[in-house]
Amino acid sequence: MVDKTGKNTLTPEQKVAALKERFMANKGGNDAGDIRGETWNPEPGDILVGTVVAKRSIFMHGRNRENIVVKAENGELWTVWQNKVLEDMFKRVKEGSAVAIEYLGEQEGKHGQTYKNYRWDVHE
Numbered sequence: 001m002v003d004k005t006g007k008n009t010l011t012p013e014q015k016v017a018a019l020k021e022r023f024m025a026n027k028g029g030n031d032a033g034d035i036r037g038e039t040w041n042p043e044p045g046d047i048l049v050g051t052v053v054a055k056r057s058i059f060m061h062g063r064n065r066e067n068i069v070v071k072a073e074n075g076e077l078w079t080v081w082q083n084k085v086l087e088d089m090f091k092r093v094k095e096g097s098a099v100a101i102e103y104l105g106e107q108e109g110k111h112g113q114t115y116k117n118y119r120w121d122v123h124e
Helices: 012-025 087-092
Strands: 047-060 063-072 077-081 098-108 114-123
Touching: 047 077, 063 098, 087 114
Parallel strands: none
Antiparallel strands: 047 063, 047 098, 063 077, 098 114
């Protein structure tokens, strides 16, 4: 409930009750518009082509992690998590962008560490 000044006038108990009601009514996700896909765990050579239907930042393990949900050509939803190689792609994509991502496999970096390498393209 909001008064004429825009101040919330609900008591703490009313806020908890309202939150519980909203939470229990929405068992499918974090909010009514939440779109989720299975995490894309490709094998080397796998290619994902589709349309970005969601882009978000999720706080996990003490930091924000970026991901996109891609609706593949066959209609399946796949969540792709950002890594260093995909960082520039994540800067360019927005909901509605067409993307193509190929997993090239694990590669060895300059300092001996391994990383997941991708080739990608975006059509905005």
